[in-house]
Amino acid sequence: MARLEITRDYILAGNATFTAHNGAGNWYTFKVTRKESAQYGLNYFASFLSGQDNESDFTYLGVIDPEYLRLRITRKSRQHEGSTPVRALTWALDMLSGRVDGSKCPAAEILPSTRCCRCGRKLTTPDSVKAGIGPECAGRGAVAPVRPAARVVTNSSGETSYPAMERHSERPAGGSPDVASLEEDLTQFGPEASIEDVAQKLLNNRLTELGIHVE
Numbered sequence: 001m002a003r004l005e006i007t008r009d010y011i012l013a014g015n016a017t018f019t020a021h022n023g024a025g026n027w028y029t030f031k032v033t034r035k036e037s038a039q040y041g042l043n044y045f046a047s048f049l050s051g052q053d054n055e056s057d058f059t060y061l062g063v064i065d066p067e068y069l070r071l072r073i074t075r076k077s078r079q080h081e082g083s084t085p086v087r088a089l090t091w092a093l094d095m096l097s098g099r100v101d102g103s104k105c106p107a108a109e110i111l112p113s114t115r116c117c118r119c120g121r122k123l124t125t126p127d128s129v130k131a132g133i134g135p136e137c138a139g140r141g142a143v144a145p146v147r148p149a150a151r152v153v154t155n156s157s158g159e160t161s162y163p164a165m166e167r168h169s170e171r172p173a174g175g176s177p178d179v180a181s182l183e184e185d186l187t188q189f190g191p192e193a194s195i196e197d198v199a200q201k202l203l204n205n206r207l208t209e210l211g212i213h214v215e
């Protein structure tokens with residue numbers, strides 16, 4: 001069977017989701033979204049999967065320089081240069097650009113997201129991506145076996161990375177609630193807006209709609 005592989009063109013295509021794993025049970029899922037605006041020009045926003053919903057639970061990381069395929073941390077990124085997701089994406093981009101020798105980590109892969117062949121939902125965990133079917137569908141509706149949160153990692157700074165267990169319901173693709181994407185929020189509030197800024201503004205907007213006064 002041919003290996004699933006992605007290229008630089010895939011990363012920069014506009015709405016790419018991919019998973020980098022080290023072959024030892026650790027992985028991160030990233031999304032790179034292309035946005036062009038008169039005010040900010042062309043930007044490639046990188047985020048990583050930080051929750052259970054692989055359609056919406058992405059946290060902003062930084063922007064990608066399309067020429068050199070390098071991640072740049074911006075002022076509003078909540079992740080510092082040495083954080084695990086930043087290092088994981090940097091490693092993935094270095095692999096794709098040939099800046100690191102992939103033969104030294106032969107079990108590592110950078111996989112495109114795929115769709116479940118039964119229900120059509122997006123798949124991002126390495127096993128599901130390669131099988132082409134989610135755990136619930138593979139179990140034909142039975143309760144999916146609970147996998148350990150394989151990549152919860154606490155580094156020497158005491159920083160803990162997020163588990164990204166795949167939420168895989170029987171909801172058909174496209175049938176999910178219309179959750180505004182992080183990128184759209186960032187575009188709305190500017191590329192330098194932090195998650196907190198966006199969340200606070202969205203919350204305030206909602207409270208105002210409900211007629212609740214916020215000090």
Ligand SMILES: [Zn+2]
Nearest residue numbers: 116119134137
């Ligand atoms: Zn499925």
